[in-house]
Amino acid sequence: MDWLALMEGISLERLGSLHLVLLHLPIGFVVAAGLLELSRWRRPTADGAIYQRRLLAVNAVACLLTVGAGLVLASTGKYPAETLEWHRWAGLVCAGLAVAAWLAQARGRVVAARVALAALLAATVVTGHLGATLTHGPEVANFRVSARSGEAVKPVQSPAIASRTVSSNVFEKEILPILDRSCIECHGPDKMKGRLRLDSRAAALAGGRSGRPAIAPGKLEASELLRRVRLPRDDDEAMPPGDEPGLSVAEIAALDEWIAAGAVWR
Numbered sequence: 001m002d003w004l005a006l007m008e009g010i011s012l013e014r015l016g017s018l019h020l021v022l023l024h025l026p027i028g029f030v031v032a033a034g035l036l037e038l039s040r041w042r043r044p045t046a047d048g049a050i051y052q053r054r055l056l057a058v059n060a061v062a063c064l065l066t067v068g069a070g071l072v073l074a075s076t077g078k079y080p081a082e083t084l085e086w087h088r089w090a091g092l093v094c095a096g097l098a099v100a101a102w103l104a105q106a107r108g109r110v111v112a113a114r115v116a117l118a119a120l121l122a123a124t125v126v127t128g129h130l131g132a133t134l135t136h137g138p139e140v141a142n143f144r145v146s147a148r149s150g151e152a153v154k155p156v157q158s159p160a161i162a163s164r165t166v167s168s169n170v171f172e173k174e175i176l177p178i179l180d181r182s183c184i185e186c187h188g189p190d191k192m193k194g195r196l197r198l199d200s201r202a203a204a205l206a207g208g209r210s211g212r213p214a215i216a217p218g219k220l221e222a223s224e225l226l227r228r229v230r231l232p233r234d235d236d237e238a239m240p241p242g243d244e245p246g247l248s249v250a251e252i253a254a255l256d257e258w259i260a261a262g263a264v265w266r
């Protein structure tokens with residue numbers, strides 16, 4: 001096994017994006033533990049206590065892993081700082097309560113375990129809500145599924161995300177920063193590598209040396225820019241080239257979505 005290649009493949013970003021998958025586990029466990037506790041309230045059984053202890057143990061571990069991945073994801077700096085800050089604290093509170101509920105249950109402190117579980121349910125709702133207003137993530141994940149399966153490229157949107165798309169200017173907030181940071185130095189007024197400029201819509205539509213449009217509005221497959229940013233990092237044609245960090249999954253998905261929606265420039 002080529003460990004070096006494996007380690008290179010596991011970027012921090014990918015590790016962090018595990019958060020978006022993991023987070024569903026504690027939500028499921030907490031709801032299950034809440035339901036079990038309700039049924040135990042009516043008819044307490046020894047088995048029930050054992051199941052609850054195991055459930056809370058697994059939940060505590062899932063919470064800690066989710067928070068760990070979340071902290072890594074937060075450090076990628078792609079999320080609005082203020083909401084992120086609240087979401088981070090709420091997530092840490094969740095992890096603390098999850099561990100407390102488990103320890104209390106394991107020591108047979110029924111009341112303490114119930115209080116911790118109730119608080120954990122509430123904290124989970126708050127954390128989930130803050131997380132939903134933050135994410136990019138689910139929007140991105142949903143979008144990529146539909147883009148892959150070749151269906152209409154309309155992202156599956158939650159109401160919170162839909163209103164975000166309407167109320168903010170995607171090009172200015174998401175696309176321009178990517179181009180400015182990663183592409184313009186070589187595809188702008190100073191240098192025109194590959195005879196391509198990416199500082200105006202007309203230039204991007206015209207494309208460069210290859211003759212293919214860098215951006216073909218509404219046509220993901222025909223957009224050379226997308227093909228280049230999606231190439232494996234060690235491909236000679238990958239953009240940005242060389243040792244520069246590649247675009248993140250979220251950034252590529254944002255470009256996808258923007259081009260699918262017609263590549264509105266401003």
Ligand code: HEC
Binds near residue numbers: 182184194224
């Ligand atoms: C360090 C300089 C550099 C950076 C940064 C850079 N490129 Fe390039 N790009 C090049 C060079 C050199 C070529 C020509 C060689 C080639 O086609 O691979 C090129 C070619 C291209 C082409 C093909 C043009 C054509 O039609 O032949 C596209 C599309 C492209 N780049 C997109 C991008 C995008 C998108 C980014 C930002 C994510 C980016 N590049 C960042 C240097 C750069």
